[in-house]
Amino acid sequence: MYYRILNSLLIIGLFISCTTQNQKSDEEVVINNPTNKVKLSSEIVWEKLNPARGDKSPQAGTIFGDRKGEVPTGFLAKFVDGFSSPPHIHNVTYRAVVIKGTIHNDDPKAENMWMKPGSFWTQPQGEAHITSAKGEENIAYVEIDKGPYLVRPTDQAIDNGERPINIDVSNIVWLGSDRSNWVSQLAKINFLWEKDGLQGLFIKLPKNFKGELLSEGSIFHAVVISGGVDYTLPQNQELKHLDAGSYFTSTDRAKHTLSTKNESVIYIRTNGSIKVK
Known part of the structure; x- marks a missing residue:
């Protein structure tokens, strides 16, 4: 919501x-x-965000830091039109801003809420969710306070006390x-x-x-x-x-x-x- x-x-x-x-x-x-x-943006080097998913993985391009290390990091995430992840968790909390396209990020059972460019959201550590995208080009800026940034299955879900925030650009x-x-x-x-x-x-x-x-x-x-x-x-x-x-x-x-x-x-x-x- x-x-x-x-x-x-x-x-x-x-x-x-x-x-x-x-x-x-x-x-x-x-x-x-x-x-x-x-x-x-033309100098961003792209690689697989989640190599375990092979060609189905979104792309990631580091802006600062190192998402595979333990330092604060900012990177771009790029999704193909129609992308939808399986339910999963992350080992760290992240913040994100939509730059291009439209992106949905929420509980696996939630109805789609498509966030347009300029929208902001947070995803708490350990909370199960899915991420979807639609549009010719879909890019978000993602930020973590400490890495590494990892994807884990939902059977490792935890409640760390944080709650997600989704702010549509129209509510800024x-x-x-x-x-x-x-x-x-x-x-x-x-x-x-x-x-x-x-x-x-x-x-x-x-x-x-x-x-x-x-x-x-x-x-x-x-x-x-x-x-x-x-x-x-x-x-x-x-x-x-x-x-x-x-x-x-x-x-x-x-x-x-x-x-x-x-x-x-x-x-x-x-x-x-x-x-x-």
């Missing part, structure tokens, strides 16, 4: 805490040794500059989750945006969910076009210079504050 109330309560709580933080002005941010990096609640001092220039923000000093959020940039995203965290991962952004690397002023599924990152305080031609949505995972100017 969709958790409109849960999403709203989470936003209110995060909004209260986030708006009380001091924001450093643009003039105060001096970056002597920028750590900015980008990865284009956007905050503008009148509700959050993290955004300006008609940009909008949605606070999705917070855990152990980390948080996940959406940023929506308007059409013809030109500005900067200032990040303060030592952890900063950003994935383009829809639209596209032109990104200027500070090291050499090289311009990169980041379409849906592309990625940019930094490991220290950073300025990310962005422009758009169309409205664009970016998912961010960070341990610090941000400011869109």
Whole structure:
């Protein structure tokens, strides 16, 4: 089911805490040794997500980390039209965002609830579920806090106390500059989750945006969910076009210079504050 109330309560709580933080002005941010990096969607290396299923396996492309290791990881999962997994569990909890196509993820007996691009869901560790997809191209961004990411049979199911969240794109609640001092220039923000000093959020940039995203965290991962952004690397002023599924990152305080031609949505995972100017 969709958790409109849960999403709203989470936003209110995060909004209260986030708006009380001091924001450093643009003039105060001096970056002597920028750590900015980008990865284009065309540079993603694809492999089988679940090799045990052979040709029926979805494809996976690592963005950061290593889903076979014990580190935080973000990767893209690609499903063919009509894909439907058998009931299964995972050994870790994951979060996910639909990038292309439509995806259903729920209890094996649940009716299909097709999530469109921009929708967000979580899958608790050990809970039995199925994943289905329909569309010419179906891609989701998947994120784990610690690997490895494994598929297990349902006879190993457990209840770890977490409950799944499914938020359709139509239920995303956007905050503008009148509700959050993290955004300006008609940009909008949605606070999705917070855990152990980390948080996940959406940023929506308007059409013809030109500005900067200032990040303060030592952890900063950003994935383009829809639209596209032109990104200027500070090291050499090289311009990169980041379409849906592309990625940019930094490991220290950073300025990310962005422009758009169309409205664009970016998912961010960070341990610090941000400011869109």
